[in-house]
Amino acid sequence: MPNTSARPKHGRRARRRRRVDPARDQLVSSSLESAQQCLLNQDYGTAFVHYLLVLNLAPVFKDFAQDSFRFTLFKWAEELDSVGRIQELFDCYEQALEIFPADEVILNSMGEHLFRMGFRDEAAGHFHKALKLKPDFPEARENFYRVANWLVERWHFLMLNDHGRNRKYQQAIQKAVQNGCKTILDIGTGTGILGMCAKKAGAAEVYACELSKTMYELACEVVAANGMEGSIKILHKKSLDMEVPTDIPNRVSLVVTETVDAGLFGEGIIESLIHAWHHLLLPPKRGQGKFGEDSATGRVIPAGAAVFCMAVECLEIRRHHRLCAADVGGLSMAAAGELRSPVSCSPEQDDSTEPYTTERLSRLPGGYRALTEPFTALTIDFNNVQELEGLTSREVREMRLPVTQEGELDALAVWFQLHLDEENSLSTGPQEDTCWEQAIYPVHSAMSFVLKPLDELIVEVSCRDAYLRLSCVAVLRDGHKIYLDKRMDFPNSFKPIPNPNPEVELCSALACLQTSQSESEDFCMLECSEMALLNNQDYHQSFCTALTKLISELKVKNPNRNTVGTASFAADSSLLYVLDVSEGFSLLSLIAARQGQVKAYSSVEKSKQQNVLRRLARSNDVSEQHLEFWLNHTEDEQGMLQRPSREKLWSAIILDCVETCGLVRQKLMEKASLARFLLEEGGRIFPEKIVVYGMLVESDTLLLESAVQGREPTLGFNIAPFINQFTVPVHVFLDFSTLECRHLSDALELFVLDLMDVNKNYIEREVKVQATCGGRVTAVPFWYQIQLDPDVSVSTLSRNSHWKQAAAVLQDPLQVQAGDWIRLAVRLHKSTISISAHLDNAPVQMD
Numbered sequence: 001m002p003n004t005s006a007r008p009k010h011g012r013r014a015r016r017r018r019r020v021d022p023a024r025d026q027l028v029s030s031s032l033e034s035a036q037q038c039l040l041n042q043d044y045g046t047a048f049v050h051y052l053l054v055l056n057l058a059p060v061f062k063d064f065a066q067d068s069f070r071f072t073l074f075k076w077a078e079e080l081d082s083v084g085r086i087q088e089l090f091d092c093y094e095q096a097l098e099i100f101p102a103d104e105v106i107l108n109s110m111g112e113h114l115f116r117m118g119f120r121d122e123a124a125g126h127f128h129k130a131l132k133l134k135p136d137f138p139e140a141r142e143n144f145y146r147v148a149n150w151l152v153e154r155w156h157f158l159m160l161n162d163h164g165r166n167r168k169y170q171q172a173i174q175k176a177v178q179n180g181c182k183t184i185l186d187i188g189t190g191t192g193i194l195g196m197c198a199k200k201a202g203a204a205e206v207y208a209c210e211l212s213k214t215m216y217e218l219a220c221e222v223v224a225a226n227g228m229e230g231s232i233k234i235l236h237k238k239s240l241d242m243e244v245p246t247d248i249p250n251r252v253s254l255v256v257t258e259t260v261d262a263g264l265f266g267e268g269i270i271e272s273l274i275h276a277w278h279h280l281l282l283p284p285k286r287g288q289g290k291f292g293e294d295s296a297t298g299r300v301i302p303a304g305a306a307v308f309c310m311a312v313e314c315l316e317i318r319r320h321h322r323l324c325a326a327d328v329g330g331l332s333m334a335a336a337g338e339l340r341s342p343v344s345c346s347p348e349q350d351d352s353t354e355p356y357t358t359e360r361l362s363r364l365p366g367g368y369r370a371l372t373e374p375f376t377a378l379t380i381d382f383n384n385v386q387e388l389e390g391l392t393s394r395e396v397r398e399m400r401l402p403v404t405q406e407g408e409l410d411a412l413a414v415w416f417q418l419h420l421d422e423e424n425s426l427s428t429g430p431q432e433d434t435c436w437e438q439a440i441y442p443v444h445s446a447m448s449f450v451l452k453p454l455d456e457l458i459v460e461v462s463c464r465d466a467y468l469r470l471s472c473v474a475v476l477r478d479g480h481k482i483y484l485d486k487r488m489d490f491p492n493s494f495k496p497i498p499n500p501n502p503e504v505e506l507c508s509a510l511a512c513l514q515t516s517q518s519e520s521e522d523f524c525m526l527e528c529s530e531m532a533l534l535n536n537q538d539y540h541q542s543f544c545t546a547l548t549k550l551i552s553e554l555k556v557k558n559p560n561r562n563t564v565g566t567a568s569f570a571a572d573s574s575l576l577y578v579l580d581v582s583e584g585f586s587l588l589s590l591i592a593a594r595q596g597q598v599k600a601y602s603s604v605e606k607s608k609q610q611n612v613l614r615r616l617a618r619s620n621d622v623s624e625q626h627l628e629f630w631l632n633h634t635e636d637e638q639g640m641l642q643r644p645s646r647e648k649l650w651s652a653i654i655l656d657c658v659e660t661c662g663l664v665r666q667k668l669m670e671k672a673s674l675a676r677f678l679l680e681e682g683g684r685i686f687p688e689k690i691v692v693y694g695m696l697v698e699s700d701t702l703l704l705e706s707a708v709q710g711r712e713p714t715l716g717f718n719i720a721p722f723i724n725q726f727t728v729p730v731h732v733f734l735d736f737s738t739l740e741c742r743h744l745s746d747a748l749e750l751f752v753l754d755l756m757d758v759n760k761n762y763i764e765r766e767v768k769v770q771a772t773c774g775g776r777v778t779a780v781p782f783w784y785q786i787q788l789d790p791d792v793s794v795s796t797l798s799r800n801s802h803w804k805q806a807a808a809v810l811q812d813p814l815q816v817q818a819g820d821w822i823r824l825a826v827r828l829h830k831s832t833i834s835i836s837a838h839l840d841n842a843p844v845q846m847d
Contacts, residue, residue, distance in 0.1 A: 006063060015716075024057060027053075027057065028053075028057050031053045033067075034046075034738070035047045035052060035054060036068070038050060040326060044075040045075040045469065046212065047072045047076075048073060049819045051069045051072055056642075065585035066100065066103070066106065066308060069099075070105055073093070075104065076092060077093070080092070083114070090113070090114075090386065093109075104134045107126045107130040108126065108130040108258070111124075111127045115143070116232070121212065122145045123143075123147050123150070123845055124479075124814075125213075127147060131144055131379070139830065145728040148728050149358070149728060151613040152705070152726035155435060157706060157707055157708055157723070158435035160191065160720075161704045164426075164433075165434070165435065165525075166418055166715050167715070168426060170564055171713075172198070172421045172423075172424045173201055175200040177198060177202050179778045181253040182205065183204060183207075183250065183252040183254070184255075184256060184282060185208070185209070185239075185276070185281075186207070187256070188209070188257055188267070189210045189234065190210065190215055190231065191222050191719050192234065193719060193725055194256045194257075195232050195712065196223065199231055199655050201645060204239070207235070209238070209239050210236060211238045216234065216236040221722050222723075226832075232540070236249055236413060236599055237393070239275065243280075244279065248628060250503040251281055253298050254300070255272075255281055255298070256301045257269065257301075257689050261414075262410060262439040264305055264380075265463070265466055265467055269497070270391055270392075273388055274385060274389055278385070282298035283298060284298055284299065284300070284383050284384070288753060293546045299383055301611030302382060303383055303419050303421055304419045305380050305418050305419060306379045306417045307376070307378040307414060308374045308378055308412065308416065308429070309374065310370050310371070310372050310374045310377055311371065311372045311412055311451065312368045312370055313371055313407035313408045313409065313410050314361075314368035314411060314706065315410075316364045316365050316366050317440060319412075319502060319535040319800070320532045321340065321410075321531060321535060322340055322445075322531065323339045324533065325535055328540050328587060329540030329544045330541075331616060331620050335618065336616055336814045337523060339525075339531065341353060341532070342527065342528075343355070343441075343442055344761040345441060345486075346471075352525065355441065357439075357528065358439055359437055359438060359561070361435045363739075364735075364738065365799065369407050371404065372729065377461050377468075377470060378461060378468065380729045391466065392463050396462045397461045398459070398460055399628065400457070401455065401456065401459060402456055402458065403453055406451065409443050409445075409484075410443055410448050411440065411441055411442045411443055412459065413438050414438060414439040414468070415428040423482070427699060429594060432579045439468075449484055451475065456475065458471060458475065458476065458694070459471065459472055471501055471744070472484055481531075483792075497807050505589040521648055526584075527584060533585075534587070534664045536800055538794060538800060540630050542589060543588055544591050544684060545792050546789050547652065548595060549593050549791075551597075553682065555597065557682055574597065575648075575649055576598045577598075577599055577600075578647070578652045578653075579601045579603075580602050580654040582654060584657040585609050586602065589601060589604075592625060593622050593626040593627045594622050601628050602628070603630050603631055605631050611625065626780050643678055648680075650678050651679075651680055651683045652685075653684075653686070654686045654756065655686065657786060660802065660803055660804060661733050662732050662782075662783070662806030663806055663832075664734065666830070668753070669761070669831060670756075674757040683757045687755065687786045688787060689752060689754050690758070690786055691749060691752050691753075691783060691785040692751040692783075692833065693748065694750045694780045694781060694783075694835075695744075695747045695748070696777045696822065697779055698746040698776050698778055701740045701741065702741070703809065703813075705731060707720070708723055729811075730809070730833075731807045732804065735805070736783065737797075742773070742775055744771050744772060744774075744777055744816060745772050750833075751828060753828070762828075763828055765826050766825050767823075767828075768821050769821070769824060770821055770826075771816040773818045776815055777810060777813060777814040777816055779808060780808045781805055784803075785794045808835040810837065821839075822839050824837055
């Protein structure tokens with residue numbers, strides 16, 4: 001062993017001094033001075049270039065200049081973003097990270113830009129790096145939670161917690177391997193569970209592909225942790241881009257996949273299987289005993305599927321897809337034109353529309369009523385490539401559904417049975433205890449249509465663009481065909497009699513074309529949440545009441561404001577100004593303008609939506625001078641909160657405070673702070689206050705949708721620790737009224753946000769709640785009472801609310817007894833609410 005106490009034979013060599021370079025030092029000094037001067041002059045682009053030069057030539061200045069450099073970067077990035085110079089923006093961030101690779105603030109900021117541009121995978125990586133550098137960095141944590149909902153959707157947890165589904169897939173794969181399928185490709189591997197099942201069953205070669213970068217990296221971690229890193233090859237690639245021998249050495253004998261959505265074909269399974277049969281799979285076995293032992297042939301799990309459908313009545317679906325009210329907030333909606341959601345199978349649909357949406361029928365508020373018996377809409381054999389290729393060219397199939405119950409026709413509900421093999425199948429039906437939702441095809445008839453027993457509903461089924469499309473076309477009643485789409489309607493709603501006169505036929509066709517074009521001009525598409533908001537009568541009536549009160553009060557304070565307007569109305573000093581900065585389509589500006597002596601500004605951006613408001617203004621006797629579109633006068637959305645003119649202030653500013661998903665909008669309090677300085681004396685922000693309410697509940701459903709549960713491995717594989725990294729503490733888009741749960745306490749006030757009085761706000765509050773019965777506290781659902789003024793409020797928990805609720809979920813449930821007191825620490829950070837619960841000094845974190 002060496003003598004560690006012995007002195008070295010030679011003394012330490014003196015460190016070489018840095019050679020003095022006067023010209024270099026002069027350049028650094030002058031550039032630093034120029035950077036600071038440009039910063040003062042708000043010339044951020046030039047300042048950024050100077051800082052880059054200084055920090056590259058003299059890294060010793062990093063600590064001194066870091067804060068100023070960050071500020072310069074962020075300001076310059078804002079300017080680049082505003083003029084669409086996106087590539088330059090990201091180049092600047094890359095240059096900044098070369099100098100400060102461990103700067104969590106820069107990493108987080110770049111992640112925010114990436115997320116806004118739609119690069120979710122890359123954004124998540126930056127947020128994750130920022131959190132590793134500083135785990136208590138709240139902005140990065142909030143951003144990571146938000147992006148995690150996009151990257152690892154909640155159904156991943158539900159599927160891994162669905163033990164029945166997992167076992168059936170495992171059994172089907174085991175049987176296939178035992179029957180000779182020794183080379184396997186898992187398309188859309190997700191966590192890698194199906195590929196690991198194949199390897200565990202004895203497959204000689206297993207390959208997997210995954211398009212999502214986040215899920216690909218997660219699958220690599222999971223496979224390595226389960227000791228299969230060398231035996232399963234995972235590719236970060238779309239299966240359509242794979243080929244032999246570049247990606248896999250030979251064709252495989254089995255493809256396993258679950259690239260299906262609620263509408264069966266929505267994740268591209270048809271296209272990917274056609275490609276697999278032509279390029280990646282061995283040829284299928286012919287004749288009898290299709291699934292017998294033969295390693296020289298190929299096959300697919302699942303083997304096929306049957307799609308089922310039924311007509312339903314459901315108010316919750318109706319109010320999200322078509323206008324249900326004749327009057328909204330005192331406004332007649334007759335002139336609105338045709339308003340509908342972007343969920344449609346109509347022939348003129350474009351990239352902005354989807355053929356169906358998804359819902360869990362068993363959890364819809366108010367429930368649903370089946371108007372027909374389920375019928376088989378389609379069957380498909382995934383092991384028949386000719387059938388797959390012919391799917392999109394199939395003729396439109398017309399089906400007749402006997403009506404069994406009277407009710408308003410709102411939608412077709414669709415589900416399927418997935419045949420994994422001859423013995424194992426999965427059903428996604430509404431009565432099944434499954435992780436699946438159902439596909440919903442809403443009916444967009446302008447007028448409601450009531451089906452009656454003995455009617456027959458005519459439904460068209462097709463697979464254009466490899467999407468399953470179903471449309472309710474007409475109803476057979478007493479031998480007559482009544483068309484449901486007014487654009488297909490004929491006089492008396494009966495079939496037309498062929499016209500023997502060609503000239504008359506041509507004139508009729510031209511007339512129909514002209515009518516169609518006119519209807520097209522009046523057509524406007526609203527998001528489902530916007531449509532539900534439009535149908536929220538309580539919301540609009542509450543705003544109408546509160547605005548009327550405020551405007552009356554301001555007119556009393558200034559009697560000149562009761563003067564009837566003249567031609568110079570716009571310049572009248574008595575004018576009241578109202579600004580509505582609601583997100584998306586909003587009628588509130590029009591409701592304000594209708595009060596008289598009010599000039600209202602709307603933040604509606606889309607031209608068709610602006611035209612709807614103009615039509616409604618004319619039909620409700622609101623002068624065009626009283627309604628303007630604020631974003632038409634500002635360069636960008638960031639400049640929305642400013643004075644209406646140099647001499648004027650706002651009488652009222654309407655802020656959109658709560659997202660549809662149930663969370664407080666980001667930067668709400670910052671917007672409220674700015675808005676307060678733009679109000680005239682006596683003016684008001686709407687709402688003036690938001691009160692957060694909550695309740696203790698026990699809900700296994702929330703746990704299953706939030707993380708992989710239990711200590712036992714999933715099918716024997718260690719997956720939970722890896723995917724649970726993407727667990728978020730707050731569950732959104734919750735329907736509390738239909739949530740399967742036990743209430744363990746009464747509702748209580750958790751927090752108050754005062755938008756009018758900054759002195760009344762706080763960042764943390766502790767409240768005590770008593771358990772009304774024993775159980776496990778698994779979550780705290782919360783909602784909002786939005787107070788427009790002391791007497792008028794709107795609840796996000798009401799039956800006709802367009803908002804959903806949210807819930808803070810405990811990672812470790814808290815056991816309580818009836819009568820126990822639980823302390824809840826509620827914290828607000830940059831509009832994000834977090835909650836922690838304590839019992840007998842045992843903290844359970846939810847933030």
